[in-house]
Amino acid sequence: xxxxxxxxxxxxxxxxxxxxxxxxxxxxxxxxxxxxxxxxxxxxxxxxxxxxxxxxxxxxxxxxxxxxxxxxxxxxxxxxxxxxxxxxxxxxxxxxxxxxxxxx
Numbered sequence: 001x002x003x004x005x006x007x008x009x010x011x012x013x014x015x016x017x018x019x020x021x022x023x024x025x026x027x028x029x030x031x032x033x034x035x036x037x038x039x040x041x042x043x044x045x046x047x048x049x050x051x052x053x054x055x056x057x058x059x060x061x062x063x064x065x066x067x068x069x070x071x072x073x074x075x076x077x078x079x080x081x082x083x084x085x086x087x088x089x090x091x092x093x094x095x096x097x098x099x100x101x102x103x104x
Contacts, residue, residue, distance in 0.1 A: 029061045030070065037085025038102040 023029050031039075043054040055068030074081050092099050 023061055025062050027061055031060070031067075032088075033081050033085035034088040034098070034102055035085075036067075036071075036081050037089060040082060 039054060040051070043051040055071065056066055058067040059065060060067065060070055071081055089099075089102065
């Protein structure tokens with residue numbers, strides 16, 4: 001969104017009927033902890049600006065909730081998404097293709 005601007009983003013979303021990946025805004029779809037771990041590690045490696053961009057400019061399927069807000073709410077609800085992603089990572093078999101894809 002930040003790369004193309006708000007107007008262009010709206011045009012793209014409108015062109016697909018207001019939906020992304022065919023999921024409705026109210027579907028409740030949330031990111032997988034293993035994937036969020038991967039994204040957070042990659043952003044952290046790039047520095048504070050990248051991490052801020054990820055957490056403050058990435059929104060969930062509802063197009064309102066920022067990733068950082070969702071992570072904070074999950075933590076307040078007793079769910080550490082990053083720790084869960086780490087547990088999922090450690091549970092992967094050594095030869096899992098996900099180890100290559102989400103290797104951090």
